[in-house]
Amino acid sequence: MNILLKSAKIVCPENKELHLKKRDILIKKGVIEKIGVSVETPASIKVIDKENLHVSLGWFDSSVSFGEPGLEERETIANGLYTAGKSGFTDIVLNPNTNPVPDTSSDVVFLKERGHGMATKIYPLGTLTKNANGVELAELFDMKNAGAVAFYDFKKQVSNPNLLKIALLYAQNFDGLVYSFPQDGNIKGNGVAHEGEMSTKLGLKGIPALSEELQIARDLFILEYTGGKMHIPTLSSAGSVKLIAEAKKKGLDITCSVAVHNLLFSDESLNEFDSHFKVSPPLRTKSDSKALIKGLKNGTIDFVTSDHIPMDIEHKRVEFDNAKSGSLGLESAFGGLNTIFDLEETISFLTKGRSRYQIEAPKLKEGSKACLTLFNPDKEYTFETKDILSTSKNSMFLGSTLKGKVYGIINNDQSTL
Incomplete structure (x- = not known):
């Protein structure tokens, strides 16, 4: 070429x-x-x-979902990578949001092979536990050798604190990165939107910020005890930013990200019950968005992501309570960020993050x-x-x-x- x-x-x-x-x-x-x-x-x-x-160095996205294998009606790997490329992303970390989930080395090899030769490079995540069911650790070491860059039960909390402890201890043997999704399912319950004035007004079951902050506090205590490397994806609350800042002051090896939509939108967007705005974690208040923007600017939040989740129409064009969570993000990530940050900041956010996944950073020379x-x-x-x-x-x-x-x-x- x-x-x-x-x-x-x-x-x-x-x-x-x-x-x-x-x-x-x-x-x-x-x-x-x-x-x-x-x-x-x-x-x-x-x-x-x-x-x-x-022109800038190629952009990087740490949280992208497609569908293949098993959910190709949402998105195939081929079209997903084409979309990522046309949206400016040269490297993406692929979430284990498929059916079946990638919990073995052969699954990781399959995903890498499906993305071979495309302009956008694919870096798969393997699940943390078998079948992402939170009971037994998956083949972490074998998946790492096959090309998995980290381990994550997609959008699921690690309910068992001892399992997270063991995962962090074990992964240190091969420099593995362990994800923990910041949401306590027991406190979330059947919630569908941020618990606050708007959810009360609309009659929607709430998800308090406590569900996120309590999970993060627990996970950080475990990380402090075990050592190792942890990543917390898609923060959504001001309290979470404070917890991460305190953990970094202690010297813990912790990183976190924020989704573009949590910077730009708040729960006020829910007033028409549009299921496009149903995401996990939920859109919270404008003051939370301001805290997230500040955390991104001062380096408490390490990088920004599109948190791109294609969802077929059958799961979105239903009542808000019954709709599945998720929004597309690749195509709008740059245009959205560029409305709230200056250009140099936007490009800096879009090019950060590779080193956390041991991906070689490109050079413009x-x-x-x-x-x-x-x-x-x-x-x-x-x-x-x-x-x-x-x-x-x-x-x-x-x-x-x-x-x-x-x-x-x-x-x-x-x-x-």
Whole structure:
């Protein structure tokens, strides 16, 4: 694949010589051959010359769900990775949100093989327990050797504290990363929305912030006792941010993430009972969103994710109480973040996180493999169904005004331009 990017404005704070400079970038056979003010166009090469063209290192998303195997009606791996690439993501961590779940090394190998040769690279998570049922540890070591980057019973709490303790102790033998979903199911009960003024007004069963904060507090106590590495995905409350900040001051090896939609939306969006806004953890208050934004800016929250969860129409176009949780996020992640942060912050958030999963970070320099995202950061538009490339269409961002359009990616000697 040979491409010449013409007059691309480079957004790369790590490279002070090139940051915010306009340059031509020549890519041959997937490698950056030359970066210059004006690079002569070689014969028979594809020239990319787009409106307000910006380029950064490829973006990374730590929480993406598709469906294959077993739930292909929601999303296939092939179309999911194409969607991720067109949305600017060169690397994604794939959630174990399938049927059956990936709890053996052969399952992990299958997922990696299905993503082989695509522009966006796939890094699977294996489940923490067999069948993700929370009873017995899965084949963690074998899955790690097969390519699993961490272990997670998707959107399920680790109910048994002793099981989490054993997992953290065992995973230290091979530098494994253990996830713990921040929600106490007993306190959540049958809740479907944040417990507060809005849920009371609408007559919806509430999920108190306590359900998240109590689970996190317990897990951090266990981590302090065992050592090891833990990741807590998708925080949603101000209290959770405080707990993580205190744990980091103690020196615990803990990371966490936040979903884009929890930064942009609050439980006030539920006033029309639109099931697109039903997610787990739930949308909380505006003050929680402000605390999450602050936590992301000051580094308490380590990275941001789309928390992309395709869901077929049969599970969304029902009463709010009965709808399944989840919203698409890949296609709207950049445009959403870019409305609340400046461009450099947005790109910084979208490129962080790889090191936690022992994924090699790309470089923007001559001689390096091209791992790039191309975009126009200034284009404002209303997000509509036509902007959704996923098989499912369950996005809470429909009708929102977003800022920034992605052109595509160059990665793995492939392109989605």
